[in-house]
Amino acid sequence: NAGVTQTPKFQVLKTGQSMTLQCAQDMNHNSMYWYRQDPGMGLRLIYYSASEGTTDKGEVPNGYNVSRLNKREFSLRLESAAPSQTSVYFCASSERGDRGTSSTDTQYFGPGTRLTVL
Amino acid sequence: KQEVTQIPAALSVPEGENLVLNCSFTDSAIYNLQWFRQDPGKGLTSLLLIQSSQREQTSGRLNASLDKSSGRSTLYIAASQPGDSATYLCAVKVIWYNNNDMRFGAGTRLTVKP
Numbered sequence: 595n596a597g598v599t600q601t602p603k604f605q606v607l608k609t610g611q612s613m614t615l616q617c618a619q620d621m622n623h624n625s626m627y628w629y630r631q632d633p634g635m636g637l638r639l640i641y642y643s644a645s646e647g648t649t650d651k652g653e654v655p656n657g658y659n660v661s662r663l664n665k666r667e668f669s670l671r672l673e674s675a676a677p678s679q680t681s682v683y684f685c686a687s688s689e690r691g692d693r694g695t696s697s698t699d700t701q702y703f704g705p706g707t708r709l710t711v712l
Numbered sequence: 713k714q715e716v717t718q719i720p721a722a723l724s725v726p727e728g729e730n731l732v733l734n735c736s737f738t739d740s741a742i743y744n745l746q747w748f749r750q751d752p753g754k755g756l757t758s759l760l761l762i763q764s765s766q767r768e769q770t771s772g773r774l775n776a777s778l779d780k781s782s783g784r785s786t787l788y789i790a791a792s793q794p795g796d797s798a799t800y801l802c803a804v805k806v807i808w809y810n811n812n813d814m815r816f817g818a819g820t821r822l823t824v825k826p
Binding site for chain 1: 716746761805813
């Protein structure tokens with residue numbers, strides 16, 4: 595049981611390049627999330643997927659797209675990277691994304707992807 | 713707009729001391745509040761989750777309280793150990809925004825000295 599895995603761990607891009615961050619969970623969770631973490635700002639939600647086949651914008655969606663490929667996988671794509679997207683990106687999952695119980699609301703995080711855009 | 717604040721940004725204590733970490737939020741219309749631990753270069757680990765109808769949750773040496781009316785939560789760590797050194801973040805799940813929107817504080821970096 596690996597929990598939430600993310601690839602790659604590190605990435606350096608030039609401005610204008612594109613890339614996809616991969617995330618997978620093996621806990622049979624319904625909901626998955628993408629966050630970015632910047633120094634001194636805490637985590638901010640980019641996109642989430644409440645269940646397979648659905649995605650919704652979070653607090654900072656501009657410049658990103660997502661795909662919920664199946665129940666296990668949720669990818670984040672940067673179409674044209676900008677220096678402002680330099681950050682650490684975290685994927686998370688929870689058993690149930692809507693108003694559930696303490697156990698179903700608890701989010702489990704991956705180890706993160708450190709992205710630098712030059 | 714919901715804002716979450718954690719003060720202080722950093723805290724250093726000697727081993728064995730009991731300590732309290734603070735979290736405040738501006739809008740009391742929350743669904744739940746969650747405390748996380750983050751080790752350097754790692755992801756977040758959930759410590760405790762308090763539903764809006766609850767007042768506190770306990771796990772081992774950790775106790776988290778919630779006072780919605782005042783917009784405050786505290787994380788109490790008893791008999792601190794060097795292994796407790798990490799950044800502690802709180803996050804609130806808001807009601808009036810989309811169902812899955814969690815707002816995070818910037819965290820308190822805790823150092824427990826041997």
